[in-house]
Amino acid sequence: MIGGEKLSDNITEEYWSRFPDTYDKKMEYVVGKELRDAIIQELNRLPELGELVELGCGTGIFTETIVLKTKSMVATDLSDSLLAVARTRIGDHPKVTIQKENCMATSFPSEALDSVFIANLIHVVESPSTLLQECYRILRKNGTLVIVTFTDHGMKLWEKIKMGLRFVKSWGKPPAHTHSFSPEDLASMMKDAGFVIKTSKVIGDNTKALYIIGQKDEDA
Numbered sequence: 001m002i003g004g005e006k007l008s009d010n011i012t013e014e015y016w017s018r019f020p021d022t023y024d025k026k027m028e029y030v031v032g033k034e035l036r037d038a039i040i041q042e043l044n045r046l047p048e049l050g051e052l053v054e055l056g057c058g059t060g061i062f063t064e065t066i067v068l069k070t071k072s073m074v075a076t077d078l079s080d081s082l083l084a085v086a087r088t089r090i091g092d093h094p095k096v097t098i099q100k101e102n103c104m105a106t107s108f109p110s111e112a113l114d115s116v117f118i119a120n121l122i123h124v125v126e127s128p129s130t131l132l133q134e135c136y137r138i139l140r141k142n143g144t145l146v147i148v149t150f151t152d153h154g155m156k157l158w159e160k161i162k163m164g165l166r167f168v169k170s171w172g173k174p175p176a177h178t179h180s181f182s183p184e185d186l187a188s189m190m191k192d193a194g195f196v197i198k199t200s201k202v203i204g205d206n207t208k209a210l211y212i213i214g215q216k217d218e219d220a
């Protein structure tokens, strides 16, 4: 149990905790290895990110890449079973702490971090704007928010249908809250939360992800 837990958090936790051992394979089946590799390529180009928190790290698919850009990091998720897989994957890494956190209301103090990283999280939370406000709260002035998130924006209709079928085949019912952002929608929400947009692009061919970097406004 973590502070402020409510019924919808339990439902979310249960949903994502169902397949810890096959989570990575299912994700690869749904969105494809090419998209995952393209995301990793983008992350490899990031500059130094200082002290970073990853929210919704899942099994740590991207944790092992982003850590290379940090001074130290805390990888967090709501799901105990996915965190257990992340622990096995990351091992006893000197730069990484793994802990349970609800991304909508974390235990981190305000203005505590240089960077926040969220991969494939904002499109599955009930309130994306609350998540962005929490990222903003915990970042230092000029801090960096790196967002990667799957989207069907810009996908061909047939590719969308095929991806939907792959999802249902491997995960069953979609999670309670799913959003598909355009780059403009997400950038606008980030600006409303107090971020200046530094980078915005769509990655991928048949399946796609948005890659957006925001900086906490220095006048905030």
Ligand SMILES: C[S@@+](CC[C@H](N)C(=O)[O-])C[C@H]1O[C@@H](n2cnc3c(N)ncnc32)[C@H](O)[C@@H]1O
Pocket: 009, 012, 013, 016, 017, 027, 055, 056, 057, 058, 059, 060, 061, 062, 076, 077, 078, 079, 082, 101, 102, 103, 104, 118, 119, 120, 121, 124, 125
């Ligand atoms: C689509 S998965 C993405 C996982 C990982 N970042 C990746 O890209 O493979 C969504 C993740 O968000 C986590 N999650 C959903 N709601 C959350 C919340 N309120 N707080 C923390 N984690 C949450 C789930 O447990 C799951 O691990």
